Amino acid sequence: MPALSELEDAFLKAKKDREFQKELSYLQRTYIGRPTPLYFAKRFTEYLGGAKIYLKREDLAHTGAHKINNALGQALLAKKMGKRRLIAETGAGQHGVATATGAALVGLECEIYMGTEDIKRQALNVFRIRLLGAKVTEVPIGSRTLKDAINEALRDWTTNVRTTHYVLGTVFGPHPFPFMVREFQSIIGKETVRQIIEAEGRLPDYLIACVGGGSNALGLFYAFLNLNKSRLPYQVRMIGVEAGGEGIESGRHASRFAGGSIGVFQGCKSYLLQDIDGNVLGTHSVAAGLDYASIGPEHPYLREKDVIQYTYATDEEALSAFELLSKTEGIIPALESAHALAEVMKLAPKLSKEKIIIVNLSGRGDKDVQQVARIKGIEL
Numbered sequence: 001m002p003a004l005s006e007l008e009d010a011f012l013k014a015k016k017d018r019e020f021q022k023e024l025s026y027l028q029r030t031y032i033g034r035p036t037p038l039y040f041a042k043r044f045t046e047y048l049g050g051a052k053i054y055l056k057r058e059d060l061a062h063t064g065a066h067k068i069n070n071a072l073g074q075a076l077l078a079k080k081m082g083k084r085r086l087i088a089e090t091g092a093g094q095h096g097v098a099t100a101t102g103a104a105l106v107g108l109e110c111e112i113y114m115g116t117e118d119i120k121r122q123a124l125n126v127f128r129i130r131l132l133g134a135k136v137t138e139v140p141i142g143s144r145t146l147k148d149a150i151n152e153a154l155r156d157w158t159t160n161v162r163t164t165h166y167v168l169g170t171v172f173g174p175h176p177f178p179f180m181v182r183e184f185q186s187i188i189g190k191e192t193v194r195q196i197i198e199a200e201g202r203l204p205d206y207l208i209a210c211v212g213g214g215s216n217a218l219g220l221f222y223a224f225l226n227l228n229k230s231r232l233p234y235q236v237r238m239i240g241v242e243a244g245g246e247g248i249e250s251g252r253h254a255s256r257f258a259g260g261s262i263g264v265f266q267g268c269k270s271y272l273l274q275d276i277d278g279n280v281l282g283t284h285s286v287a288a289g290l291d292y293a294s295i296g297p298e299h300p301y302l303r304e305k306d307v308i309q310y311t312y313a314t315d316e317e318a319l320s321a322f323e324l325l326s327k328t329e330g331i332i333p334a335l336e337s338a339h340a341l342a343e344v345m346k347l348a349p350k351l352s353k354e355k356i357i358i359v360n361l362s363g364r365g366d367k368d369v370q371q372v373a374r375i376k377g378i379e380l
Contacts, residue, residue: 003161008176010081015183024076031105032062032072034187038195038358043328051205051351053344055331055361056192056220065334065363066188066216067098071167073184075102078165085109085160088167089153091118091146091212092289092336093125094363095169100134102167110134113152116144118288121371143282146212146292150266170213171296174267178296185219192358193223200356203227203236206347209360210339211240211310212254212289214296216362225307237309240299241343243285244312252284255312256295257303263294270297286315286375287335287368313342321345322365322372334363335371 014020028034037057045053058066071088078086086103087110090096096112103110112129116138119126129136142148150173157166171178171185196204207224209217217240224236245253253259256271263272265280273281273293285291302308313321321341326332333341340359348357365372373380 003157004174004176006081010077011176011180014077014080020076020080024073027072028069028187032068033060035191035195036060038192038199040199041329044325045348047324047328048345048348050348050353051355051357052353053348054196054199054204054356054358056188056358058188058216058360058362059331059333059337059364063094063098063101064366065094065098066185066219066360067095067169068101069187069219070169070181070184070215071095071098071102072105074165074167074180075099075106075108078108078167079106081165083108083163083165085111085164086167087111087113087153087156087164088169089113089146089149090169091115091149091291092287092334092363093118093122093129093367094289094334096129096134096136097125097132099167099169100129100132103134104132111137111156113137113139113149113156115146115149116140118145118149122288122367124370125367145283145288147280147283154266170215171218171298172213172266172268172270172294178268178298181215182218182222182298185215186222188216188219188360189221189223192220193227196356196358204356204358205237205351206355206357207236207238208340208343208347208357209240210290210336210362211242211295211299212292212336214240214299216360218296218298220358220360221308228307238307239343240308240310241339242310242312243287243290243339244314244317245284245286247314248312253312254283254285254291254293256293257310258312262300265294268297270294271300286318287339289334289336290339311343313339317342319372319375322368326365331361332365332369333361334365335368337362
């Protein structure tokens with residue numbers, strides 16, 4: 001608790017600190033490459049028929065995903081707090097790469113915890129993390145995925161809290177992490193509001209994003225949530241897409257709302273895949289970044305308020321979307337983002353051509369090409 005209180009105080013001060021915000025803004029522009037483009041996917045739209053589809057191109061941010069927005073912000077904050085070392089968990093590897101990048105930029109030591117299964121399917125990102133000067137520590141226990149990596153990172157932090165800052169990668173865990181990560185990621189939605197009004201003269205009808213822990217989704221949605229409160233002529237509808245894996249009935253999925261219940265896990269109360277005794281169930285997703293037993297606590301709150309709708313896409317649907325966007329737009333999406341695209345493929349054809357959908361393309365798919373090839377039985 002003292003560490004969490006210290007972090008909350010430091011973050012609230014940094015929010016009001018002009019020099020901190022000036023440095024963060026400068027690096028967002030010149031290092032991350034913000035604002036990222038809002039791109040009209042013309043051929044993808046034409047192929048599906050129906051609504052116009054725009055992609056918020058977080059895949060074009062430095063390191064290839066939205067994760068850098070949060071990791072860089074926390075790295076600067078840790079430096080300001082006088083910490084010497086950063087640690088983080090990672091599933092898909094993108095948050096590990098982003099944290100290692102932030103550590104290299106500000107001159108801090110870095111150690112990344114990663115489950116054995118994720119190390120296997122994300123070998124490219126493991127090499128990138130090491131190339132950036134960080135240590136990768138394998139977590140061979142439990143499900144050997146993201147859940148277990150978070151457990152190990154939390155154990156490290158409680159042992160070394162005086163010198164170490166834990167860069168939690170999503171809107172999860174104990175306060176202030178869900179709040180802090182959402183704030184760092186909210187730049188996505190702020191940019192998107194301006195960009196879609198410039199492109200179309202109005203706000204979109206739908207926003208769609210994949211949901212693992214939920215940071216890229218809240219990053220896009222948050223600015224629009226505030227606009228919806230201001231009694232606009234119509235409401236922007238928002239859809240979060242979880243990992244349906246091999247189907248809910250199979251038990252091999254990571255859809256917390258479709259197959260979970262309320263529980264307490266890793267520092268917060270949220271929806272959780274658990275048995276009747278509260279034991280955490282195994283999860284499965286073709287996308288390592290969505291392969292997680294719980295979800296950020298703000299998502300259940302927004303679902304209960306009927307502000308955001310949640311659904312899921314199966315592995316098969318995500319793989320189809322992965323291929324379709326690649327072929328129609330020349331953009332290879334991350335498998336995580338492909339879950340959001342799978343929902344677009346279901347929704348867009350049902351809507352008129354006047355409707356507008358924005359999907360958060362949260363990351364690029366370079367990291368997933370080898371895995372998709374293996375699934376298809378192709379040797380590289």
